[in-house]
Amino acid sequence: MASSEDTPFDQYRADVDRPLLRLFREYGIPRLRWFTAGNVANLVGRSASLLPPLVLGTAIDAIFTGDGSYSLPLVPAAWLPTEQAAQFWFSVALIVVGFAVTGIGTFLWGVTMNRFAHGVMHEVRTDTFAAMQALDMAFFDDKQTGEVMSVLNNDASNLETFLDDALSEGLRIVVMVLGIAGILIYLNAQLAAVTLLLVPAMGLFTWWFMRRVEPLYKRVRSDVGNLNTRLENALSGVELVKTTGTEEYETGRVREASNDLYESNMAVLTLSYFYRPGMELLAGLSFAATFLVGGLWLFQGPPFGLSGTLTVGEFVIFVFLTQRFVEPLSQASNLVDWYENAKASGERVFGLMDVPPHVVEADDAVPLSDVDGAVEYDGVSFGYDDELVLQDIDFEVDPGETVGLVGPTGAGKSTVVKLLLRLYDVNAGQVSIDDRDVREVTVASLRSAIGYVSQDPFLFDGTIAENIRYGRFDASDEAVREAAKAAEAHEFVANLPDGYDTRVGERGVKLSGGQRQRLAIARVVLQDPAILVLDEATSSVDTETEVLIQRSMDAVSADRTTFVIAHRLSTVKDADTILVLEDGSVVERGSHDELLDEDGVYATLWRVQAGEIEALPDRFLESV
Missing domain, CATH: 1.20.1560.10 (ABC transporter type 1, transmembrane domain)
Incomplete structure (x- = not known):
């Protein structure tokens, strides 16, 4: 036993x-x-x-x-x-x-x-x-x-x-x-x-x-x-x-x-x-x-x-x-x-x-097609084993809007978007795209409609072109180059001895973090999803590289429903809506200016990053 x-x-x-x-x-x-x-x-x-x-x-x-x-x-x-x-x-x-x-x-x-x-x-x-x-x-x-x-x-x-x-x-x-x-x-x-x-x-x-x-x-x-x-x-x-x-x-x-x-x-x-x-x-x-x-x-x-x-x-x-x-x-x-x-x-x-998968496709699941990009979280709760990570999450996103997710470490920001991708299934409530529960559509069509760029993007041991083309294996060389240009990656790739045929090494070890990040964005550009998720995409790069990545993300996210998870609040200050999470719950929501006027959690985090105050209050440190 x-x-x-x-x-x-x-x-x-x-x-x-x-x-x-x-x-x-x-x-x-x-x-x-x-x-x-x-x-x-x-x-x-x-x-x-x-x-x-x-x-x-x-x-x-x-x-x-x-x-x-x-x-x-x-x-x-x-x-x-x-x-x-x-x-x-x-x-x-x-x-x-x-x-x-x-x-x-x-x-x-x-x-x-x-x-x-x-x-x-x-x-x-x-x-x-x-x-x-x-x-x-x-x-x-x-x-x-x-x-x-x-x-x-x-x-x-x-x-x-x-x-x-x-x-x-x-x-x-x-x-x-x-x-x-x-x-x-x-x-x-x-x-x-x-x-x-x-x-x-x-x-x-x-x-x-x-x-x-x-x-x-x-x-x-x-x-x-x-x-x-x-x-x-x-x-x-x-x-x-x-x-x-x-x-x-x-x-x-x-x-x-x-x-x-x-x-x-x-x-x-x-x-x-x-x-x-x-x-x-x-x-x-x-x-x-x-x-x-x-x-x-x-x-x-x-x-x-x-x-x-x-x-x-x-x-x-x-x-x-x-x-x-x-x-x-x-x-x-x-x-x-x-x-x-x-x-x-x-x-x-x-x-x-x-071992049975917990995320299973329904027998009557239908493909998710003609995606506009409207997203709704309705009473969503989720936990690992018996420990709740998210509770009673409610918000709506209109097609083409950009939503910023901010909050202390461990607040549940990444988990929110992983539920959208059905990397996990909710314990209670519902996540919907265009009024369709994500559990009622085929997993392949759901994930093809969502482009995901993580904080530490993964590259396979292969060429740069193969990594950009991953998931769209039939894409032409021209399409790969155009995606790289949109991701501000073409210039550095063109300067490499073998260009797009350069091998990146296991997990992309031959490239810098910023270069790997831009290739991951190029991969998403080639995918051409209706919904984009950027999970801490600029958190571990230098300022110059951040500007390049931010510029590429702005171009990629235009006219797409976009979720941006960030510790650097400057990344999300122009978002249509900012959701502030703390201890697994949405505690504030609004635009950058509205949240500053509320003088709550977001305003405190902003002032710390702007250098107006030296450290987070104790309650933030406890949640971290």
Whole structure:
């Protein structure tokens, strides 16, 4: 049962039932032809590998020692030669055929099972990514990127290993054990009983090992996710690490996470290296017992109360096949490792898939088209878990108007516009565009109607043109250049050595903050939305760059409904309406001049920024 401190992801993971059966049911059955072909090839190849020792033992008795007739199980006597020379060459041919069929079967098994397993892995990874993409922002607020990456990469690969290696190895063990046991019992049931005597002990030992190792594998998978998270955070924040001189601190945190993984891996390996030699010992004892009893039988007759005869050829078959019997049983530990590892990974993969999105599209949702840009918030309340962030938000915006959202940090300004985009859904009330509830229109059409520029815009590792074109992938080069000009970005781009083909690096690290901001605005210009949201778009740039960005934003926002979130009140002083938020509520509204005349929260913030007073009153500091 999940603890109260678990995240929703952890709770859904704990509820996953029989993950490997579910994996095969949902992803294996559609590729059943490859799975079937692979296992038939494996079955034929492994069965053929039993033929050479059987033929060898038969030839020894019938051709070389004369102790028996030339006969093979399941083969009619009329099909077999009667002359010794013919029997010899027939035996040679059968041995060659056995090895050839084994080789061909192994090749076909490898090709088909890898196609099956890698195809499943591809679908699992892409479906998991698609499920993750469908989740709302609340999930990403809670989860670490490194852990999600571990699920998409490491855990999906573990499932592929299970489907490719474990299932095939399991079939090999079944074929070899049952096939060899059948041949040995057919040849000499009493000696076969000696060979198979320790098989039940091996089964009990394997059951004990699986019970002990299962929780250890879950711990390993969790520690892999934690280490990936720590590495991802350290690499993403490398600039902060270096500027604060905390390399040693971050190395210590990675060392701690790595040590946790080391300890959990060692716990698994310690148990595995107890199990594997134990299985090898039991299998070796089975071989030794067979050799001992069979050897005494040949020397002095049936030992230990046994009866009947044992020929040299039969003894040779027992020696060869018992070795073949020992090897797959001693390798059963690998099968257990793959199974338990895949089971833990399957719980994590399906746990992620099973997290339901809170923002879902209605079955009867219609596209949002011909948008004028009228926006209304009617009694809107919203909170994360049980903590309210916004309460009773009411306001209307006419098409083409500009609305400024200001207030202390944590007042809920960004949350207001994220509800418009349906990054979250309201707990109460309604957000509407052109008198249509945003929950009643398709999510894609809603978000295509809204252009969003954040305080820290994201750029993908690619060219400048690719980043501007993101979301409008079919836009022409000319359209990209015109969008850059409108965003005051063309001049700096044109001065770069490769112009619009310049690669920006991961997250745009090769560009300045102001350059990234202008490219984000150019991306919105190309999108040509009816509604524009500018979330702290100039808060972290210098004054000169702010002028450029402000000029580009003024051009972009003309004739569009625009929401401007700002700490710098100069950014919103020309807005048609300014909403002042405090503690999740609208406490003031009006134009710049009207709010100054009210001498309330806005006027206080304005005076602080204008230098008329030195600091915010205590009540603002408390809200911050």
